[in-house]
Amino acid sequence: MKKLFLFITLVFVNLQANTIAVNSSIVALDKYSYETPQGRPMKVPHETQIILIAFEKDTGAIVNNFLNAQNKYYLQKNKTIFIADIHRMPSLITKMFALPKMRKYKHLIYLQYGKEFENVIPHKEEKITVMHLAHGTIMNVSYVSNAKELKASIER
Amino acid sequence: MKRQIILTALIVSLTIFISACSKEAPAINTGFFKDYSTTKQNIKPNLATYKKVKIVPVAVIPAITLEKQTVSQKKMYKDIENYLTKEYTNIVTASGYTVTNKADKDTFILESAISMVEVHPHDKEWNQLTPIAIGLDVVSFNAYMYQNVRLLGEMRLVDAISGHVIGRNLSILKDNKILLDGDNLEFKNLKLSLDNWLKIVKANIQNQ
Numbered sequence: 562m563k564k565l566f567l568f569i570t571l572v573f574v575n576l577q578a579n580t581i582a583v584n585s586s587i588v589a590l591d592k593y594s595y596e597t598p599q600g601r602p603m604k605v606p607h608e609t610q611i612i613l614i615a616f617e618k619d620t621g622a623i624v625n626n627f628l629n630a631q632n633k634y635y636l637q638k639n640k641t642i643f644i645a646d647i648h649r650m651p652s653l654i655t656k657m658f659a660l661p662k663m664r665k666y667k668h669l670i671y672l673q674y675g676k677e678f679e680n681v682i683p684h685k686e687e688k689i690t691v692m693h694l695a696h697g698t699i700m701n702v703s704y705v706s707n708a709k710e711l712k713a714s715i716e717r
Numbered sequence: 718m719k720r721q722i723i724l725t726a727l728i729v730s731l732t733i734f735i736s737a738c739s740k741e742a743p744a745i746n747t748g749f750f751k752d753y754s755t756t757k758q759n760i761k762p763n764l765a766t767y768k769k770v771k772i773v774p775v776a777v778i779p780a781i782t783l784e785k786q787t788v789s790q791k792k793m794y795k796d797i798e799n800y801l802t803k804e805y806t807n808i809v810t811a812s813g814y815t816v817t818n819k820a821d822k823d824t825f826i827l828e829s830a831i832s833m834v835e836v837h838p839h840d841k842e843w844n845q846l847t848p849i850a851i852g853l854d855v856v857s858f859n860a861y862m863y864q865n866v867r868l869l870g871e872m873r874l875v876d877a878i879s880g881h882v883i884g885r886n887l888s889i890l891k892d893n894k895i896l897l898d899g900d901n902l903e904f905k906n907l908k909l910s911l912d913n914w915l916k917i918v919k920a921n922i923q924n925q
Contacts, residue, residue: 591842
């Protein structure tokens with residue numbers, strides 16, 4: 562019983578250690594692979610100050626629709642990147658519909674296909690995760706649910 | 718039977734459609750070499766038996782599709798091609814070779830390509846030969862802004878008769894950060910890298 566309790570504790574602590582949260586370094590994101598909708602590998606710049614992350618189709622659409630209405634360098638000018646975790650999307654849907662659509666956007670999208678990412682990034686249902694960083698360290702994690710809040714988060 | 722034919726046709730159509738959907742590929746390396754997983758593939762040539770050189774115009778690989786290139790980018794690529802081709806001629810002549818358009822038995826062909834790569838020297842997982850646009854676009858903007866772009870020079874010396882590769886060089890100009898002036902990439906931002914590439918070309922051709 563004691564061994565089981567110890568095992569469970571160790572697993573829990575390990576999971577917590579891998580979670581990316583306030584005070585985590587941006588370097589922790591290097592462990593995961595990203596690529597553009599065109600398939601080009603991307604690396605998260607360590608100078609990034611804002612990271613937007615969407616895990617669902619609808620929240621992804623909020624971000625994409627908002628960014629598509631901005632200047633194509635809006636993200637870069639605001640030292641922001643957008644990561645769309647699409648690992649849950651069926652691959653047929655991804656290839657036939659999602660990727661062709663995303664390739665038409667003028668803004669940059671970092672696509673994340675791995676299963677692990679969702680387990681380490683704080684997120685809430687129907688919300689977009691927003692991380693604010695300073696000097697490569699996550700200072701704040703918040704959640705937004707519409708374009709107005711998204712804009713305020715980026716341009717604050 | 719009819720149902721099977723319809724089902725087969727549907728699957729084939731879907732497969733073709735899916736393949737077509739994934740046709741738009743990211744920037745690729747120039748194709749001079751078969752392998753872009755390593756920079757360690759240079760061969761110093763032995764040019765003792767050669768007297769003439771045929772210079773092929775430099776291939777500038779912008780990694781921006783023609784329809785998306787701006788007028789100033791097109792001009793910049795042409796400037797790079799002209800500058801390097803002219804300087805190759807100077808190097809070849811100064812080294813005692815005659816520039817020729819013919820493929821004779823004492824002739825080698827100088828082929829080269831220029832492109833850009835995104836580098837992250839401290840990241841061992843990152844392919845340091847990952848191609849990137851010669852110019853700003855949404856993919857390359859941050860890489861240029863954070864000075865993670867370097868010029869990649871590639872050169873191949875080929876025996877004009879046999880077609881054998883007698884020398885080759887693939888070099889990332891690691892020490893030359895590409896620095897932007899504002900939001901534009903111009904020839905002047907690349908000149909230092911180009912001149913250092915010329916030194917490598919010269920070192921390969923001279924003193925044979």
